[in-house]
Ligand SMILES: Nc1ncnc2c1ncn2[C@@H]1O[C@H](COP(=O)(O)O)[C@@H](OP(=O)(O)O)[C@H]1O
């Protein structure tokens with residue numbers, strides 16, 4: 001789907017939602033409206049935190065972030081090998097900071113006794129006395145971020161948070177989910193490698209109730225304005241967009257996508273910049289999956305890293321169903337965002353046998369694709385089961401997200417026909 005946007009402001013110029021309803025019909029909007037409102041705002045705030053850190057990372061590496069031929073972890077020209085660890089450390093700090101901030105906001109808003117959070121990061125390393133320096137950085141980052149909360153329509157703390165409050169906020173995210181009750185599911189920074197490389201990454205927040213995903217919110221801070229730019233490494237599209245667009249921020253302005261189960265709608269909002277404030281629903285625009293069902297015209301996307309999926313198996317599947325375009329390799333849940341926005345038609349992931357997919361890597365993206373009109377199943381054609389705790393237990397081989405049933409059927413049939421002869 002092509003987006004017509006105002007390049008001056010980076011906003012859709014035909015924003016098409018009724019104000020005050022988050023984009024949904026007024027009646028519908030009342031169901032889970034408070035949860036959706038807070039979730040969208042807190043993901044915007046998290047994106048702003050991540051952007052600030054990522055900008056620092058990219059400039060610190062003075063435009064010399066290189067990927068090795070084998071796509072193994074990033075190396076930075078001018079830094080010794082330990083700088084890889086340094087970048088990963090910065091990324092972990094961001095994970096903890098986002099997790100603490102989201103946990104604090106949700107607990108303040110809904111009451112900590114009512115909030116169960118399943119999230120990626122645990123608190124062990126950070127609470128170790130050897131990590132005092134690390135904890136200081138996280139506490140400072142969280143407080144700086146929370147000071148900006150009112151710009152996003154959220155309450156900031158009366159006093160800056162201390163170490164123990166930040167550690168408590170992180171450790172409250174220790175729920176393991178399950179088949180009953182309400183559980184928030186958070187991936188504070190999904191796509192760690194994309195994040196440290198200044199490339200695509202996502203902040204993902206979902207609400208699961210009685211095993212079903214009810215709300216999905218996906219922040220994609222580097223989602224490019226034109227779908228072709230998803231193909232380019234950040235340095236390339238940054239240089240390109242900087243020369244084409246008036247604002248230096250335009251290249252990476254990103255968006256937040258959100259939906260509510262059963263609404264049959266999904267929405268995308270631009271991120272705010274500088275002194276702007278987040279006004280609900282802030283130029284939200286309805287998004288829809290692509291209507292392409294001819295494999296020859298379809299684009300499929302998959303993880304960038306070959307450790308996370310089997311690129312040669314998907315290449316074989318692509319060939320057998322008649323996909324002709326080069327795969328779009330993108331870090332993180334931005335792949336689900338690309339399907340929901342109609343920028344790609346198929347997402348396939350086949351992790352190595354034994355790898356257990358985590359619910360926080362999929363919950364928000366799956367619901368957004370489904371409500372935008374798409375289909376998501378495992379490789380056997382069954383819906384993903386979010387009711388079994390932190391893993392997608394029972395997942396059959398891999399994950400297939402498609403813009404519609406015809407392409408999905410073709411892929412699932414091709415998997416059926418080729419699986420036994422594959423080495424998987
Ligand atoms: N060996 C593996 N196989 C499959 N997926 C893996 C994996 N190791 C990590 N992942 C997951 O893949 C996610 C990244 O997705 P992608 O490859 O699509 O960019 C990681 O999220 P994090 O980066 O949040 O840890 C992680 O959850």
Ligand SMILES: [Mg+2]
Nearest residue numbers: 187190191361
């Ligand atoms: Mg992840």
